[in-house]
Amino acid sequence: MMTMKAIQRKLRKHNRKQYSLYAFCNFISLMLITAYSAMMFSPTVLSVLPEGGDSRKQMIAIFVLACVGCVVFTIYSAGLFFRKKSKEIGIMMALGASKQRLAPGVISETAIVSGLSALAGTVCGMPFAWLIWQAFRLLVVDSAEMKLTFDFSCLLLSVLFMALVIGAAIILGIRYLNRTNIMDVVHEEHKNEPVRQVGRKCGILGIVILLIGAVVGYSASGIYKQLFQAYAPEWLNVLYAPVLLGLYMILLHTVVNGWRQRRSHYKGIISRSMMKFQGRQTVNNMLVVTVLIAGACFGAFYLPMMGTGQILETNSRPYDYAFFYPQGNHFAERENIEAMAEKRELAIKDYEKAAYIALGMDGQEEVEDEGQKFHIEYTEFLSEGRFFSESDFSRVTGKKAEVPRGQYMTVGDSEGNALYARKDTGLLTNMTTKKQIAVEYGGVVPYGILYIGSDRTYYVLDDRDYAAISKGLAGEWKEGAAFFNIKGEDDYSFARELYHGFIDSMDEEEPTNSVYDRVYKYSRNQKGEVYWGDTDEMTRLSFDNPDSTEFRQYWAYMPKIRIMDQNDYMKTFAVFLMMFLFIAIICMLSALVICYTRCMTIAINNRYVFDDLKRLGASPKFLGRELRSQAGKVFTVPAIVGMSMMYLLYIMIMYANDGGFSKSEIAGLGVCLGVEVLFGLIVFAVYRITCAKMRHQLGIAKG
Helix, strand or coil: CCCHHHHHHHHHHHCHHHHHHHHHHHHHHHHHHHHHHHHHCCHHHHCCCCCCCHHHHHHHHHHHHHHHHHHHHHHHHHHHHHHHHHHHHHHHHHCCCCHHHHHHHHHHHHHHHHHHHHHHHHHHHHHHHHHHHHHHHHHCCCCHHHCCCCCHHHHHHHHHHHHHHHHHHHHHHHHHHCCCCHHHHHCHHHCCCCCCCCCCCHHHHHHHHHHHHHHHHHHHHHHHHHHHCECCCHHHHHHHHHHHHHHHHHHHHHHHCCCCCCCCCCCCHHHHHHHHHCHHHHHHHHHHHHHHHHHHHHHHHHHHHHHHHHHHHHHCCCCCEEEEEECCCCCCCHHHHHHHHHHCCCCEEEEEEEEEEEEEEEEEEEEECCCCEEEEEEEEEEEEEEEEEHHHHHHHHCCCCCCCCCEEEEEECCCCCCCCCCCCCCEEECCCCCCEEECEEEEEEECHHHCCCCCCCEEEECHHHHHHHHCCCCHHHEEEEEEEEECCCCCHHHHHHHHHHHHHCCCCCCCCECCCCHHHHHHHHHCCCCCHHHCCHHHCCCCCCCCCHHHHHHECCCCEEHHHHHHHHHHHCHHHHHHHHHHHHHHHHHHHHHHHHHHHHHHHHCHHHHHHHHHCCCCHHHHHHHHHHHHHHHHHHHHHHHHHHHHHHHHHHHHHHHCCCCHHHHHHHHHHHHHHHHHHHHHHHHHHHHHHHHHHHHCCCCC
16 A cells, blocks of 8 residues: 555656756756856956946846846746646645645755755856856967956855745745645646737837837936936836837737738637647746847847957058157157067058147036036036147148137047047146137047047147147147058067067056046146045056056057057957856846746647647647747747847947947947847757757657
């Protein structure tokens, strides 16, 4: 005679696939969350992503997104597990076991399965992150900065997530135990969660709402700032909520109606009906997957958008070498460069050099008040600008810069874009004599090699204005630039020799950070305040590591050397690129695992339907088509919607930056489209594998 414990063991053995599936879901979720948090808290990553910068905020935002996705996924998998386990519980109750007798076993069993799988995922998270990182170093690029270190405080997030997983599982177990109707408990696994019929316009309306939400959410902070003269609060991001509503409506329309006009009402009726009967679960899963795939695209797009612009800018430079230096530094003199080149049997050509000066620029400044409020204040010494004379600029660049007297022009990139230029300046100040001249903005003169970015902008003045304002200017405010090409093929080792020789020629003990503004420092000191750059450790650089990302990005006199920039780009930005690639991998893996789990659930839940169809004479070919129809929607719809949504968002961001598209942005968007094609192939490959697994699960032969 079998005991109750023996019956329980037999029932567990029969449901071992459900136990395995639930443990697998917990394991994957905890492994991915631990791996992401390990990277997010890694000193290797944090040393490259500036505190308070957009890249770090985006990394955290996608982590929150991944956490929400994994929370929904684990709770869903726990619910699915107990729907299947309810039959086991119901049979034991029917045999006379009371709820009080079953409760300790169910709770302990749930805690053990949840806890062990979650613990295993947590333990494997850091090795998983380390393996991906080392594969990147081995296959793509390696540098001294790529040595990965972990901060084990990141495990606190994993512990909290583990507690959430175990707690949710126990609560669900108690909930199922509290059912009073035994037959309801036994047949719980056969219950469906259908969605109500929606109109044919639901999908189109969802697309409209999604686009409105994206535009309103993106522009809300700018509008808020203009209306209230305050920085937008974090809660304003709630205006992105229509994006999720629109997305839900699109997926709901896909499940209930589909997007094709059907000639026959009965064509595909079986797969459509099965999808509708479990529609609520399916739509919720598809929503999470769509958001995760969008996050994967966001991370992956960083690489081509950064890299394409860098490649195009580097290749389009009119000079192989451009050096910028303080007055008194003679390293880049022609005689010295030629002597160094001769030792390597190289020759230089097109050598040009020019002097420029640093002046004070006035303008309107946003001054923070209490809270998020700010007010606009005129500041006479607002920022430091570097000015070429009109004749020197034209001689060096070969571009005729016609600057009227009383005006100044900013140097933009090769396409005439100058996002960071000061356009509100009315006074230029000689910082030695404090002599001033009145000026107004005169437009942009394109010359990419002098377009450094936000921290170091170059301008052009009329020769007479330049002569007048530079009289009496001390040497510390005077600088120079030298440009030249190499005859024939350049030599990387020669470029490295010049780079390190230039660094050694610097008299200053501490390299100047490009964000350090001497004019604004003067302004703060005049008011009795301490300039932030004199207190912030982030402005400190060191000559000890001239190949680090931080040094190459922020040294004020960093030269532009074509062959070095081409060869060292991946090394310079390796940590930054790897982090966003890692984000893409984690989000895509999460999405694919959820899709796979959902499809296997569809197969398990609808086994009796497929068994009935077999008895009615349905061919393997027909059954396979019905399976592919089910799995196809789960995989393809979130992939298409998520990738399209992120691609359109990038287009909107690129256009909003300057009201148009540059060549580098167009090229970058083209590469991003290629990335989406690659993602599509990966999704399709996993879809094919999943279909094969579903066939095997249901015992359907190939046909």
